Every structure is written in structure tokens, then in C-alpha cells.
Amino acid sequence: MFWPEVTLVDACVRRDGEGGSPTAVTHDDPAATDADRCAVAATAGTSHAAFVGPGRTRDGAWPVRFFTVTTELSGCGHGTVAAQAVRLTRSGRDELNDRQHTGGRTFDTVAIRQPAGIEVWFDQGLVALRHPAPNERTAIVEALGLAADDPHPEDAPRIAAPGAPRMLVPVRDRSALDLVNPHLGRLATACRRYGLLGCFVYVPPVGDRPAAARMFAPAVGVDEDVANANSAGCLAAHLLDSTAARSVAIEVEQGDTLGRPASVLASARRGPAGITARVGGLAVVRGEG
Known part of the structure; x- marks a missing residue:
């Protein structure tokens, strides 16, 4: 057509x-x-x-x-x-x-x-957060091919759903993020098995330096996304949930490994019904x- x-x-x-x-x-x-x-x-x-x-x-x-x-x-x-x-x-x-x-x-x-x-x-609306079951976490982490020292020492994977759920997986630094080389077939199978859109691998923001992330969603035909704005909102909700603050605002840099540098802005706040997020970009x- x-x-x-x-x-x-x-x-x-x-x-x-x-x-x-x-x-x-x-x-x-x-x-x-x-x-x-x-x-x-x-x-x-x-x-x-x-x-x-x-x-x-x-x-x-x-x-x-x-x-x-x-x-x-x-x-x-x-x-x-x-x-x-x-x-x-x-x-x-x-x-x-x-x-x-x-x-x-x-x-x-x-x-x-x-x-x-x-x-x-x-x-973005409400973002539902939960901890993955051990089998979910193991299947995704193994499909990502992370080395033993790649996981973040303080943060932990979460499943976030502003609608479609996806797993947020923190790694220790940008060097580890750049080297992530998932087995796309295994990742697609694991995501379909557990009803996940994909996997958002990220480094949390540190001081004035923005967060960085890569989104893999082979189960829906996108091996790696240049920019995934909804997952940036999910990350803001997760980071807020990990603190006692009433709101969080972040910038998430993406796309560098694909030669298409991208940036997403996101904020999250607590409300009567839970954590809501707002997402923006240029x-x-x-x-x-």
C-alpha cells in the first residue's frame, strides 16, 4: 500500500x-x-x-x-x-x-x-514497579551475556510497567554498558516467555553526569533501540522509588553505540495512586x- x-x-x-x-x-x-x-x-x-x-x-x-x-x-x-x-x-x-x-x-x-x-x-501516567522473580532475572541476565563484575554493586534489576512491562538492568559503569552484547535469540525468547517488551540496560546518574542506557527489544522486532523514552520514565520512577524524595528528574543518554546519540528527559513524582512519570525530548x- x-x-x-x-x-x-x-x-x-x-x-x-x-x-x-x-x-x-x-x-x-x-x-x-x-x-x-x-x-x-x-x-x-x-x-x-x-x-x-x-x-x-x-x-x-x-x-x-x-x-x-x-x-x-x-x-x-x-x-x-x-x-x-x-x-x-x-x-x-x-x-x-x-x-x-x-x-x-x-x-x-x-x-x-x-x-x-x-x-x-x-x-506517561502510573508506572508499576516490582522485583523480578529469580527465574525472570536469571533468564534475562544470562541472555544479556553480562560478565561476573558487570552488575551494579548497589542497584538491582526491576520490572517497570507504564503499560507494557520491561526489565531495567543496572550495570556498574559506561564501559560495561558499551560492551553488552546480548544473544538476541535467547533474549527474545526470554522476553516472550515472561511477557516483557524488552530489556533496558542502564548506568544510574552520578552527580551532574546523566544516566546512560541501551534498550534491547528483539521480541518486537527492534534488536536495539536508538532511544526508548518510555523506559527513561520507568527509570525515573525506579530511582524515585529507591529514595524518600517526593520527585526525581533525570536525563538519560542513549544511542551512542549505534552512532545516533540521543537524549531523553524524564521526571517522576509520588501521588495518591502511586508513582507517575513525565517524559520529554527534542x-x-x-x-x-
């Missing part, structure tokens, strides 16, 4: 406007099949594609669906950044406060023009094809 207008966006670029995760954004076509939508990502050469619905939902939100080359996702953080950046660009405004409906949930978004691109923030709209 042919889509006449696909916009390419670098989502979650660094502060200089370089790098980021290439993402395809287009209007959805009700006549399209899910296979057609997966083909858009494959043809565009992007890991993800965002499809913006033709009209608002009953609660006034724009429906947006996300697909990889193999499947639909219940949510996509950097895809949301890309989709809202395109909506602002096409509106001709300097700021757009709106609502998005994805994966059965409606949430607030804001997009603002900045000198280096378009800054987008969205409310997007550069590159053009249409």
Missing part, C-alpha cells in the same frame, strides 16, 4: 540537535492493514512508525498508533515525541497543548518550538518522502 505523505523525524536528539531516533510519521488510513503499517516502517528504514488518526476521539484526543517492522506497540515514547513534533509543524504554531490517545489511554502532550528543534513532553523534523 502506498502512503503519499510520510514525514521523517529524528526524535530525542541531543541538545545540539544532532543524532536521535529516526521515526516515520504519517496519517493513518482506515483501509490499511497492520501488515501495511509495518511495511511503512520497513520502507522508511526506521525502527518505528507513528500513524495519526484522521479525527479526534470522543474525549477530544488525537489517536496515534505505533508499529515496528513486525508488530503494533501499545505505546512508544520517542514515537510520541515525533508525532507531536509533526503536528506542531503542520499547525504553524509556536506551541501546541493537546491530548493523545494510544493503547487505550488518553494523556496530555505539549510541543514547543525551540532554537534546536521542537521540545515535546507527555504524561525532535528535529527532517522532511517528507
Whole structure:
């Protein structure tokens, strides 16, 4: 199926406007099949594609669906950044406060023009946290191929779910992070067995130095993600849960091992229902094809 207008966006670029995760954004076509939508990502050469619905939902939100080359996702953080950046660009405004409906949930978004691109923030909502069972933890860690001294000496793996669950796995430093070389087949099998989207391997922030992370999700057709914004929100929620503070704000650098340096901002706060997160990133709209 042919889509006449696909916009390419670098989502979650660094502060200089370089790098980021290439993402395809287009209007959805009700006549399209899910296979057609997966083909858009494959043809565009992007890991993800965002499809913006033709009209608002009953609660006034724009429906947006996300697909990889193999499947639909219940949510996509950097895809949301890309989709809202395109909506602002096409509106001709300097700021757009709106609502998005994805994966059965409606949430607030804001997009603002900045000198280096378009800054987008969205409310991630509640993030559920739990400790993995021993068999879950063992299967994922072994599939990652971590050496004996790679795990972080103080932090520990958690499973975080802002919707789709994923395992957060801390390692001791950036050198260990750079050397992670998972067995993708085993990791995909383990993630499917335990119902996980993927595995977010990270180094916690230290002082003024941002956190760093790599996201592996071969079970959904993404061997390694340039930027995974939702997992950055999950990390903020986990770090807050480990302290007595009422809020946490972090920056997470990603994409360096893929030659696409990316950066995601995230904050988490405690509320009556639990820990909620807010996620943001800078997007550069590159053009249409």
C-alpha cells in the first residue's frame, strides 16, 4: 500500500540537535492493514512508525498508533515525541497543548518550538514497579551475556510497567554498558516467555553526569533501540522509588553505540495512586518522502 505523505523525524536528539531516533510519521488510513503499517516502517528504514488518526476521539484526543517492522506497540515514547513534533509543524504554531490517545489511554502532550528543534513532553501516567522473580532475572541476565563484575554493586534489576512491562538492568559503569552484547535469540525468547517488551540496560546518574542506557527489544522486532523514552520514565520512577524524595528528574543518554546519540528527559513524582512519570525530548523534523 502506498502512503503519499510520510514525514521523517529524528526524535530525542541531543541538545545540539544532532543524532536521535529516526521515526516515520504519517496519517493513518482506515483501509490499511497492520501488515501495511509495518511495511511503512520497513520502507522508511526506521525502527518505528507513528500513524495519526484522521479525527479526534470522543474525549477530544488525537489517536496515534505505533508499529515496528513486525508488530503494533501499545505505546512508544520517542514515537510520541515525533508525532507531536509533526503536528506542531503542520499547525504553524509556536506551541501546541493537546491530548493523545494510544493503547487505550488518553494523556496530555505539549510541543514547543525551540532554537534546536521542537521540545515535546507527555504524561506517561502510573508506572508499576516490582522485583523480578529469580527465574525472570536469571533468564534475562544470562541472555544479556553480562560478565561476573558487570552488575551494579548497589542497584538491582526491576520490572517497570507504564503499560507494557520491561526489565531495567543496572550495570556498574559506561564501559560495561558499551560492551553488552546480548544473544538476541535467547533474549527474545526470554522476553516472550515472561511477557516483557524488552530489556533496558542502564548506568544510574552520578552527580551532574546523566544516566546512560541501551534498550534491547528483539521480541518486537527492534534488536536495539536508538532511544526508548518510555523506559527513561520507568527509570525515573525506579530511582524515585529507591529514595524518600517526593520527585526525581533525570536525563538519560542513549544511542551512542549505534552512532545516533540521543537524549531523553524524564521526571517522576509520588501521588495518591502511586508513582507517575513525565517524559520529554527534542525532535528535529527532517522532511517528507
